[in-house]
Amino acid sequence: MERMHGDGLIHLMGHIMKLHRHNVHIAIQDDVYPGQPPLLTRLLEHDGQSQKELAMKMNVKPATLTVMINRMAKTGLVERRTDPLDQRVSRVYLTGSGRQAAVDVKEAVQQLEVRSFSRFSEDEKELFRRMLQQIHEEQEAFRREHS
Amino acid sequence: MERMHGDGLIHLMGHIMKLHRHNVHIAIQDDVYPGQPPLLTRLLEHDGQSQKELAMKMNVKPATLTVMINRMAKTGLVERRTDPLDQRVSRVYLTGSGRQAAVDVKEAVQQLEVRSFSRFSEDEKELFRRMLQQIHEEQEAFRREHS
DNA sequence: TAGATTTAGTTAGCCGACTAATTAAATAAA
């Protein structure tokens, strides 16, 4: 008995993230799938990045991006162009409809973020951020030790 | 320019969760895959739940559990037994090795949690929890409105 | 310059998650 769920803060975070992914998904177009918003927003900020650059920024393996970009190219959201100076790298660009989708995604994500913290003061948000960063540091340290 | 990453608190949370999943994975046995810890810990607390019960508690669709339990039954972590009073429901039980794996998982998760909040006071943890709950409420409200 | 090594991306195969459609058992209704 004691206290049934005294812990589980990380578990709660996971629960929130799942809800958030779901909410973003239902807020945007039907031809944009749940894993694609991160790629779209990054391309909106900087078009024409290589798959490796994108994979690093998105914390995803290059193989994952290969497949995702294949699909998004097929549905016409992005297109690949081989770098003329280095034939190994292929750079990814938004199409017209891809750019529109990216703008929509960015707005939806931002609205959700604003709403999620609507009852936070600026100081509270800053405190929350520092807390997250502490957690992040500990998790990073653990990873470094066990690898 | 302005402020490049003034927001992104939710994004940071997602990053932490990904790291956490990875850390749990590398901390436990090799025959336990990343999605299985939640199931194992729930079974450790209460053996013999139906797949529907488990799916609800884990926030996962029943179809997802069907497949996961198939695999875990094959690797000998759990076993299915049909409920004698209602032949539709199949109840899930830990095997001996499954119980051991569940204990290991539980300890690893708890250690990681303790470490993640090692620099938090009790009050800070409580504050953090309330902040998460606020975020959760807003996300839940959004979901209810858009469905 | 020829050959070895590194690097970017792809392919294959697996696990986790979802939806939609299906099966089988239990329950409600006619």
Added chain:
DNA sequence: TTTATTTAATTAGTCGGCTAACTAAATCTA
């Protein structure tokens, strides 16, 4: 009791993520 409806689980098919093995281009080096 027979039929209709609900309910638990499964199946099929898709997307997102991973690792391992592979290809092709660029670079290093002997």
